[in-house]
Amino acid sequence: MKNWRNSLKIYNSLSGEKEIFQPIVKDYIGMYVCGPTLYSEPHMGNMRTFINFDMVYRYLLHLGFKVKYVRNITDAGHITNSLGQETDSIGAAARMEQAQPLEIVYKYNTKFQELQRLYNLLPPTIEPTATGHIQEQIEIIEKIIENGFAYVVNGSVYFDVRKYSEKYNYGILSGRKVDELAEETRTLNAQDEKQFFADFALWKKANPEDMQIWRSPWGDGNPGWHIECTAMSTKYLGKQFDIHGGGMDLKFPHHEDEIAQSCGSFGCNPCNYWMHANMLNVNGQKMSKSMGNFFLPKEIIEGSSPLFDRPFEASVIRFFMMQAHYRSTLDITQDALIASEKGYQRIADAFETLEKLSASPQSSFDVGALVNSFYEAMNDDFNTPVLIANLFEATKKINSINENKEQISAADLELLKTEYRSFTLDVLGLTFSETQNSSEHLEQVMNMVLELRAQVRAEKNWSLADSIRDGLANAGIVVKDGKDGASWDLKN
RNA sequence: GGUCCUGUGGCCGAGUGGCUAGGCAAUGGUCUGCAAAACCAUGUACAGCGGUUCGAAUCCGCUCGGGACCUCCA
Numbered sequence: 001m002k003n004w005r006n007s008l009k010i011y012n013s014l015s016g017e018k019e020i021f022q023p024i025v026k027d028y029i030g031m032y033v034c035g036p037t038l039y040s041e042p043h044m045g046n047m048r049t050f051i052n053f054d055m056v057y058r059y060l061l062h063l064g065f066k067v068k069y070v071r072n073i074t075d076a077g078h079i080t081n082s083l084g085q086e087t088d089s090i091g092a093a094a095r096m097e098q099a100q101p102l103e104i105v106y107k108y109n110t111k112f113q114e115l116q117r118l119y120n121l122l123p124p125t126i127e128p129t130a131t132g133h134i135q136e137q138i139e140i141i142e143k144i145i146e147n148g149f150a151y152v153v154n155g156s157v158y159f160d161v162r163k164y165s166e167k168y169n170y171g172i173l174s175g176r177k178v179d180e181l182a183e184e185t186r187t188l189n190a191q192d193e194k195q196f197f198a199d200f201a202l203w204k205k206a207n208p209e210d211m212q213i214w215r216s217p218w219g220d221g222n223p224g225w226h227i228e229c230t231a232m233s234t235k236y237l238g239k240q241f242d243i244h245g246g247g248m249d250l251k252f253p254h255h256e257d258e259i260a261q262s263c264g265s266f267g268c269n270p271c272n273y274w275m276h277a278n279m280l281n282v283n284g285q286k287m288s289k290s291m292g293n294f295f296l297p298k299e300i301i302e303g304s305s306p307l308f309d310r311p312f313e314a315s316v317i318r319f320f321m322m323q324a325h326y327r328s329t330l331d332i333t334q335d336a337l338i339a340s341e342k343g344y345q346r347i348a349d350a351f352e353t354l355e356k357l358s359a360s361p362q363s364s365f366d367v368g369a370l371v372n373s374f375y376e377a378m379n380d381d382f383n384t385p386v387l388i389a390n391l392f393e394a395t396k397k398i399n400s401i402n403e404n405k406e407q408i409s410a411a412d413l414e415l416l417k418t419e420y421r422s423f424t425l426d427v428l429g430l431t432f433s434e435t436q437n438s439s440e441h442l443e444q445v446m447n448m449v450l451e452l453r454a455q456v457r458a459e460k461n462w463s464l465a466d467s468i469r470d471g472l473a474n475a476g477i478v479v480k481d482g483k484d485g486a487s488w489d490l491k492n
Numbered sequence: 493g494g495u496c497c498u499g500u501g502g503c504c505g506a507g508u509g510g511c512u513a514g515g516c517a518a519u520g521g522u523c524u525g526c527a528a529a530a531c532c533a534u535g536u537a538c539a540g541c542g543g544u545u546c547g548a549a550u551c552c553g554c555u556c557g558g559g560a561c562c563u564c565c566a
Contacts, residue, residue, distance in 0.1 A: 325505085
């Protein structure tokens with residue numbers, strides 16, 4: 001069997017090209033993904049990014065890599081606004097809810113953890129918090145100052161972008177030019193402490209109204225927004241690691257500044273492959289908190305979102321998202337969700353059918369090629385839409401085998417079972433609830449009911465047979481009459 | 493204004509310089525007592541206008557439309 005680990009291609013935002021993935025240490029991967037800021041409940045757009053990187057994590061694991069997956073939790077509000085405005089989101093939420101910052105963080109972290117379970121996200125290897133790594137952040141800031149790429153003003157520390165760009169390429173990730181940044185219309189206030197527009201805060205002196213304050217060599221204050229990721233990725237993955245992920249909207253300035261901080265402190269780029277997941281849109285526009293066009297991941301499951309007439313399963317939403325490539329924007333609409341729901345159901349049905357198939361001496365089609373197509377799709381920069389198209393091809397085959405229109409050998413059947421399971425459950429992270437829902441009791445009752453109905457049908461008592469079917473349908477059970485007996489399914 | 497992405501059949505959504513993406517919907521057929529499901533068949537889709545090429549939806553230019561980033565944002 002081919003070793004698919006050697007031919008994985010990843011689109012690297014740094015080069016703008018798909019590159020063959022080569023880990024720093026053979027078979028081991030360090031991956032860092034920017035997690036949520038816990039000042040409110042993450043919305044569906046936030047979830048899309050987490051779901052996408054969960055898929056990436058899952059596929060890397062499926063390929064047999066040993067992955068250390070670090071996703072941070074931002075539990076410190078940050079004051080990085082270039083206009084010097086108060087933007088401490090967590091402090092603001094705390095005041096609003098009349099609670100301590102830690103209460104806010106704890107509350108939303110609990111919700112976030114619950115969402116992870118609901119949407120079947122694998123837990124990262126570690127979820128470090130910003131506030132738990134203040135010391136590490138301070139140490140990196142000290143290094144940057146030592147290296148001459150930062151300056152201290154009135155108890156605050158700023159990264160010196162102009163100085164940095166004499167030696168390094170500021171803008172290497174986002175394609176921005178320092179000269180162009182200088183021409184920005186936005187001008188520095190007279191009282192601004194920054195020397196240059198693009199300079200950013202590494203440490204910000206405390207304001208009297210700040211609710212979270214830490215000690216530092218420069219006085220009491222707060223860490224800058226970008227430094228926590230540098231501190232935590234360095235601590236858990238080293239100065240250089242393999243993959244760094246996050247939403248497209250973090251590319252600039254957040255990720256650009258992370259690179260600057262790593263180069264400015266350790267003299268090296270933090271990571272080899274930068275991955276950016278695209279946004280979830282509503283009516284063609286980015287879902288965002290400030291726009292107000294967002295809904296919560298729980299609302300859609302409960303059916304309480306005004307945008308949708310009825311609820312959708314988390315697994316259906318996952319499937320819907322997997323039908324689009326992670327680097328494309330995706331518009332979420334009710335019609336699209338309904339279409340996905342039906343497709344998802346077909347796969348779920350085939351998933352069950354697959355377990356019941358019986359083998360023939362020979363296969364009537366190339367099962368190996370079909371299975372390879374799963375890997376080829378995913379190895380091409382995690383192309384889940386193509387994977388799903390190929391899974392639908394497999395679905396047709398499964399159904400055809402079930403109707404004796406195709407044959408499959410015992411060995412091929414084993415292969416198909418293993419891989420179909422792996423790619424739907426383990427890689428795409430779908431869950432098929434039917435089998436779990438149906439209890440022993442229901443199983444036995446249904447067997448009996450269908451047996452009785454079969455007798456009724458044998459007597460050609462169609463009206464009674466149909467009323468049994470209608471009655472079951474009302475109870476949420478679908479009866480499917482096949483060549484050799486009827487089967488049933490729970491309808492959601 | 494600067495940087496960049498994008499415009500695919502009724503809807504969603506992949507994609508490569510020439511060979512069927514796929515799903516949903518629709519139509520016809522097979523199967524069925526009927527229905528559902530399943531399977532088979534059916535779409536001359538690539539914003540517009542030029543250009544490069546033997547050949548472009550795929551490369552280049554222009555026009556029009558949509559969006560993202562440049563401020564916190566997944």
